[in-house]
Amino acid sequence: MKKTKAVTSLAALTLMAGLFAGCSSNNNTDNTAATNGGNTGTGTEATAAPEGDAAKDIKGNITVITQRTDIVDTVFKDYAAKFNEKYPDVKVNFEALSSYEDQIKIRMGTSDYGDVLLLPTSVAIKDLPEFFEPLGKMSDLEQQYTGLEERTVDGISYGIPVTVNFSGVIYNKQVFKDAGITEVPRTFEQFQTALQSIKDKTDAVPLYTNYAAGWTLTQWEADLATVAGDREYVNIAQVASDDNFVPGQPHYDLYKVMYDAAKNGLIEEDPTTTDWESSKADLANGKIGTMMLGSWAIGQIKGLATNPDDVGFMPFPTNADKILVPLSDDYNLGVSIHSQNKEAARAWVDWFINESGYPTTEGGGMSPVKGAELPEILKQFEGTDVTFDTLAPAKAGEEGWVDAIDKEAEIGLWQPDFKKVIIEAAIGNRKDSYDDIMKDLNDKWKAARAKITAAQ
Amino acid sequence: MERLSNLSYKNQRLLIILLFSLVPVALLLTFSYLPVFKMFQYSFTSWDGFSKKMEYVGFDNYKTIFTRPEYFTVFKVSLYYFFATFVQMGLALYFATILSFNVRLKNWFKGILFFPTLLNGVAIGFIFLFFFKPEGTLNTLLDLVGLGAWQQKWLLNPHLINISLAFASVWRYMGMNFIIFLGAISSIGSDIYEASEIDGANRWHQFRHIIIPSIKRILQLNLILAVSGAIGVFEIPYVMTGGSNGSGTFVIQTVDVAFKYSKLGLASAMAVVLLGIVILVTILQRVLIKEEK
Numbered sequence: 140m141k142k143t144k145a146v147t148s149l150a151a152l153t154l155m156a157g158l159f160a161g162c163s164s165n166n167n168t169d170n171t172a173a174t175n176g177g178n179t180g181t182g183t184e185a186t187a188a189p190e191g192d193a194a195k196d197i198k199g200n201i202t203v204i205t206q207r208t209d210i211v212d213t214v215f216k217d218y219a220a221k222f223n224e225k226y227p228d229v230k231v232n233f234e235a236l237s238s239y240e241d242q243i244k245i246r247m248g249t250s251d252y253g254d255v256l257l258l259p260t261s262v263a264i265k266d267l268p269e270f271f272e273p274l275g276k277m278s279d280l281e282q283q284y285t286g287l288e289e290r291t292v293d294g295i296s297y298g299i300p301v302t303v304n305f306s307g308v309i310y311n312k313q314v315f316k317d318a319g320i321t322e323v324p325r326t327f328e329q330f331q332t333a334l335q336s337i338k339d340k341t342d343a344v345p346l347y348t349n350y351a352a353g354w355t356l357t358q359w360e361a362d363l364a365t366v367a368g369d370r371e372y373v374n375i376a377q378v379a380s381d382d383n384f385v386p387g388q389p390h391y392d393l394y395k396v397m398y399d400a401a402k403n404g405l406i407e408e409d410p411t412t413t414d415w416e417s418s419k420a421d422l423a424n425g426k427i428g429t430m431m432l433g434s435w436a437i438g439q440i441k442g443l444a445t446n447p448d449d450v451g452f453m454p455f456p457t458n459a460d461k462i463l464v465p466l467s468d469d470y471n472l473g474v475s476i477h478s479q480n481k482e483a484a485r486a487w488v489d490w491f492i493n494e495s496g497y498p499t500t501e502g503g504g505m506s507p508v509k510g511a512e513l514p515e516i517l518k519q520f521e522g523t524d525v526t527f528d529t530l531a532p533a534k535a536g537e538e539g540w541v542d543a544i545d546k547e548a549e550i551g552l553w554q555p556d557f558k559k560v561i562i563e564a565a566i567g568n569r570k571d572s573y574d575d576i577m578k579d580l581n582d583k584w585k586a587a588r589a590k591i592t593a594a595q
Numbered sequence: 596m597e598r599l600s601n602l603s604y605k606n607q608r609l610l611i612i613l614l615f616s617l618v619p620v621a622l623l624l625t626f627s628y629l630p631v632f633k634m635f636q637y638s639f640t641s642w643d644g645f646s647k648k649m650e651y652v653g654f655d656n657y658k659t660i661f662t663r664p665e666y667f668t669v670f671k672v673s674l675y676y677f678f679a680t681f682v683q684m685g686l687a688l689y690f691a692t693i694l695s696f697n698v699r700l701k702n703w704f705k706g707i708l709f710f711p712t713l714l715n716g717v718a719i720g721f722i723f724l725f726f727f728k729p730e731g732t733l734n735t736l737l738d739l740v741g742l743g744a745w746q747q748k749w750l751l752n753p754h755l756i757n758i759s760l761a762f763a764s765v766w767r768y769m770g771m772n773f774i775i776f777l778g779a780i781s782s783i784g785s786d787i788y789e790a791s792e793i794d795g796a797n798r799w800h801q802f803r804h805i806i807i808p809s810i811k812r813i814l815q816l817n818l819i820l821a822v823s824g825a826i827g828v829f830e831i832p833y834v835m836t837g838g839s840n841g842s843g844t845f846v847i848q849t850v851d852v853a854f855k856y857s858k859l860g861l862a863s864a865m866a867v868v869l870l871g872i873v874i875l876v877t878i879l880q881r882v883l884i885k886e887e888k
Contacts, residue, residue: 410751412724569841
């Protein structure tokens with residue numbers, strides 16, 4: 140009897156020892172990874188992919204994290220196969236996260252967040268060097284790619300855009316035709332009239348807000364530069380102004396379009412129960428007139444349409460002198476600072492952007508590679524007064540201010556919250572008027588701006 | 596070498612108890628107390644959730660919370676869930692009592708009532724989102740039974756949205772209350788019922804004078820859990836509406852502050868405040884419903 144007890148307790152001891160040993164050995168590997176990463180991270184030396192036959196020398200096992208749950212097992216597998224023709228000794232694993240931004244944020248608290256991943260937009264730009272491998276000097280990379288300035292710190296680039304998007308209104312041409320709209324509306328007034336005639340003459344929902352999904356409302360913010368008609372507005376003029384949301388300013392005009400449409404009953408019947416997935420099919424097949432989205436959605440919507448030629452793109456309405464369609468980065472692709480196979484990871488980044496074809500096919504926008512051809516849907520704008528341009532980067536020393544002020548003020552330029560409030564107010568669920576909402580936002584902006592500019 | 600069997604029986608027992616409790620205690624410390632301790636620590640910083648450096652800001656976060664009334668106005672949404680709590684407890688007690696007697700298909704009903712508890716909260720959110728759609732299940736059902744005039748846009752109407760959401764919440768959590776009540780009621784010996792029947796007690800008398808007094812403790816416990824649950828409502832409104840259209844709760848707001856605006860320090864302070872409120876309400880409840888022993 141006594142012997143059994145001794146045996147049991149010994150067994151328990153061994154178990155415990157095993158548990159702790161397991162923990163500590165894990166810790167060790169983590170620590171070494173962290174120190175290695177730290178060393179390379181502080182230098183500005185970039186891991187460049189070697190040319191030619193050297194490709195054969197790159198070995199390793201890399202994990203690529205993506206947000207494309209829809210194609211990770213199909214298209215991405217094909218990419219990996221093609222990649223292996225050039226780099227036979229690199230094994231590529233994929234991991235797709237369904238709500239990428241939220242999940243990767245938590246993973247980045249550890250050192251285990253894959254080898255190649257998309258730079259989360261919520262990481263403050265200045266913190267990027269703590270998480271990502273430098274890809275090279277922006278002045279060098281600039282010869283080859285556009286859109287680098289969005290994720291560059293002190294002249295060093297940490298990510299390359301997987302595609303370059305343009306934003307505006309995606310609409311159904313057949314619905315417009317049925318409503319008797321012959322010319323694409325240009326000004327705010329023409330746009331509201333167009334929506335009204337869709338309501339009067341067709342069964343389609345004139346403007347689908349996708350209120351319930353939330354993030355879809357943030358797509359409006361990308362059209363700010365079109366409303367301003369100025370590529371310097373977003374990053375330069377905006378941070379220099381205390382009056383960001385007063386009448387006459389781009390933000391006021393931009394969301395007035397949303398408010399007026401909702402107020403005049405030109406949006407869906409019950410915004411609180413909208414469904415993003417089915418809205419794409421509805422736009423494709425003429426049950427919805429317009430949606431505010433980025434170019435990345437065009438491919439997805441066309442894919443659902445019985446007649447893909449019905450799906451059209453037009454710039455957001457504006458009263459500015461010239462029509463500017465802003466080009467902006469989709470997610471940027473970068474290499475984790477904790478990667479054990481940085482060369483292989485870098486090789487994947489370069490290959491993915493330059494050779495996979497992703498930016499224009501699956502990404503649905505323009506390739507960030509300089510000199511690449513324009514997508515088909517934009518050819519209609521050649522020779523018109525519509526220009527496509529990237530946003531001017533912030534002034535030196537003011538990088539990331541828009542973001543910092545926004546977060547300090549809890550306005551949420553890129554969050555759905557105040558857009559939801561605007562719609563709720565417009566359909567009569569709230570007492571505040573449009574001007575009340577804008578005044579509140581402006582007060583917050585002013586207070587936060589004072590705080591941020593004083594801190595610099 | 597010292598052998599374990601040389602120890603006295605008492606010491607061996609002590610040693611084994613200590614060794615075996617090491618694992619659960621370690622788990623408890625790592626996953627319960629350490630995070631809470633960390634939360635207190637973060638609540639005094641302006642940490643954004645990523646950055647390697649944390650700046651100590653003292654009581655600034657708490658000052659922000661208590662000087663901005665908009666953080667507290669959302670608590671009135673909790674009132675809807677608070678009242679729903681009583682509906683939930685009443686229904687749970689009702690079903691538990693009925694099903695503790697001999698009823699046809701007893702186990703089948705038990706299964707039906709407990710089933711929602713097994714479902715994932717996110718799935719329930721999506722089910723009810725469809726349920727409340729203008730052309731969804733509820734309105735179709737109303738139409739079918741001839742109550743078409745009662746059709747509503749359940750989530751659009753600002754007066755109905757919180758009631759609708761609280762209804763979903765009652766559906767989700769009632770099963771848990773029900774099963775606890777059922778367990779408590781079945782622990783009452785059948786001889787007591789028999790004796791009472793001989794004395795001429797009917798079902799109502801049995802419920803009033805046997806069941807209620809026997810499960811009073813459990814009733815109190817369920818009430819405390821339900822009320823603190825009402826203060827910390829989160830997943831149903833978060834999944835279904837994201838807190839929009841006036842359905843936001845304090846926890847949703849905390850999550851927004853932490854992850855939308857990257858103010859983890861402030862959000863931690865809000866969590867600490869919420870913890871304080873829950874503790875306060877629990878103590879208050881215990882004092883108020885305390886009875887002579």
